[in-house]
Amino acid sequence: MIERWSRDQVLALAPDASSQKGAQSVSTPAKWSATGAGQGALWGECKGSGASPYRACVDFGEPAYRCSCPSRKFPCKHALGLLLLWSADGVPADEAPPAWVSEWLEQRRARAAKAVAARAPERSAAGSEAAGAHEASPGDTAAAERRAAQREERVATGLSELERWLADQIGQGLSGARQNAPAQWEDLTRRLVDAQAPGVAATVSRLTRVLTEDDWPARLLGEYGLINLLAVGYRRSEELPASLRDTIRSRVGFPASREEVLAGPAVRDEWQVLGLRDEEQDRLVSRRVWLKGRSHGRFALVLTFAPVGQAMDASLVTGTTIDAELVFYAGASPLRALVAVRHGAAPSGVPAGSGVREALGQVAAALAGDPWADSWPVLLGDVVPAARGERWLLADAGGGPGDQVEGMPLHPSAGPPWRLLAVSGGHPVTVAAEWTPDGLRPLTTWDEHGQVVVL
Template sequence: MIERWNRDQVLALAPDASSQKAAQGVSSPGKWSGVGVTADALWGECRGSGSKPYRACVDLSEPAYRCSCPSRKFPCKHALGLLLLWSADGVPVADEPADWVTEWLDQRRDRAVRAAVRPARTAAEAERGPAIDTSRAAQREQRVAAGLAELERWLADQIRQGIAGSRRHDHWDDLAKRLIDAQAPGVAGGVSRLNAVLAAEDWPARLLGEYSLLHLLCVAHRRLPEVVRAAGDGPDARAGAGTPHPPGAALLRRVRERIGFPVTKEEVLAGETVRDVWDVLGRRDEEQDRLVARRVWLRGRNTGRPALVLSFAPVGQALDASLVTGTALDADLAFYPGSSPLRALVAVRHDGAAAAPAPGSTPQEALEEVAGALAGDPWVDSWPVVLDSVVPVENGSWSLCDASGGLALHPSAGTPWRLIATSGGHPLTVAAEWTPSGLRPLTTWDEKGRVIVL
């Protein structure tokens, strides 16, 4: 039987605040009939405004959801309400699922089997790699090089003229459009997000820092071929993700990824995987260019390795909710190549792994880990950390501290009331997302080991 999730974990699955409120409104036992739970499924019928109740079920092994209601939100309020009822121990254990639940589970398994047995590429195709239109690839290389050269000149002009004119919010619009035309979408996205810097009180210092990172990326792209040759990495520094990468090639892959050269999912999954029990530390959603990006942070219990699973969806549409905050996942992860590999895909899931707090480190150890990541990838802007035996302390601003020191919280965290209430002045373990502007708290655990989503 999968360990029952608590209320915070369930509400963290909701696509928005209104869904959380609506789910609590349909989570009372009187709303439900025919409920049951087995090792991998949860189901029930919820009374609605129509003559027939809505049938909701959850595949707990993913999780995945199904409901007969017309809602376009995913998971809908009925699936969330059913999960809340289960979290309150309001669903009895059954020997086997209802017939309509079994039918849905069988359909899901059939689809998974068909996907697993699709014909793979032949050995010769795998060895050759994907077919590449060399002329189009060369044309893109030229466009990117020209676009980054223009960006270098533009940055030099900004420093020479001064940054006072940057207070206009449309200051970077034309430059971002030209970088899109130059087929460097990663850099264009970084330029378009500079508007957010202007909201900070110390915007001149932060803007100069962002300009420095953009300049470093331009120079790295221009000089990396000679660096790779000097390192003796061989002629093919752009090998597929399934081949070993010497240090120079790994850095080249990271630079190209930051610029916007794609790495396909197939390439990543063809590479080596890392099996571990991965604690799901927390997640954060943010809107970028009319898309919502979901960051889910994981950390391996045995390897201590951090991982980031990204998913994207248009605003208002469902995002991947298969990784539940506070749970543990026995799985093989495939990492995107680079100098400080962090982003990953879940390649294979295995049975087992009970939820438990992740092992933590001191603030000093966490900073050393972040410093190592920045040494491999200077453009890292977030990194997961787990701090052990820290207390929220206010000294002008809020920080997480132990006897040796502390780390400041991100200004957006405000006063961390839930963290303060859970701590009660006592040390606790906190999972957080490190950023250059401070920590964004994700998750903590109370004295009984129960996860609390912050």
């Protein structure tokens, strides 16, 4: 029996606002016929503009969607509308899906079985890739080694110049940075791209945002310090522990291939999907999905990308739980992961959160391993939204005036948390949020009935 999703969970799957609106327009019982839910799937036929109704179905195991409509959006409004109807208890249980649904489900589950069977040799092959390099021709191996050495030299030269530039800025003072720095940053970004250090280039390109802050001199000095720390860390990487060296190389912009990541050890758990956030930059949308292992208590980040206008990966639904194997990218504070194998859905429910002090300790530990991290997941239990002057924060419900830590402030851009206030009603709630240096970005909470509410 699949635990029923809330309306918020369904609408969060929509690729855009127009799809949300369209889904709501086709979510009435009068639009649907031959609906049913069973065997881990949902199906129905929706009246459309043509003579024949559109056939839509959902496989909850992934989840995955199929519809006979011509829409290129994924999931389409019909699949979303069917899910909305189901979430309102408008679809009857039926353990005998029609033939067109059964055929689709059998094809999907056959492919999934093959993927699981292929997982072991894939990991073995990835793990032995370096050991099997001798099978490649000597010329290919030598050329690859030359390219790698050339890139290391370019990066080292570029970061050495960056260190000298930063020293000059500190020596001259920051008083004229607002007028002079943006043009210098633009030129520096180009040179870092040429030096094949795209991660550092992206960091420098984002410095202009600091100048909009009231305390911009202190903020800029802090950003310069972190960039300098990264450049020095790369220069002295041979002296550092392997995990920290991996973190530095990742921040500089050295990629890790999917095969290299999958060669690492997998962590199997029942992973609770805490929430997600989309962010657009340079015509590319990145989706951050935050998870937490029910048994290990470990956080994970699944990161996907898509060009603006294209559908994002919607396989991880906020508020659901999956039994899966995750493989983490190497680093001193490993967080980003790949879903290697999904074994199916698992029972959902309100996850166990921590107090404010414990959450702050988790963030501090993460920053100790990766001081360049600009976000980290937190799951707070028994907290209430409260106003402190012009700022809102999440405070421990049982906290008193003598407590050392009262709460964690919300990000200024979040504004008053009206939706969270409505769910809480002054009572303690569990809140999943994304920590940033400027404050928390609330993601989800759970109401008194245990239903997830997307914030």
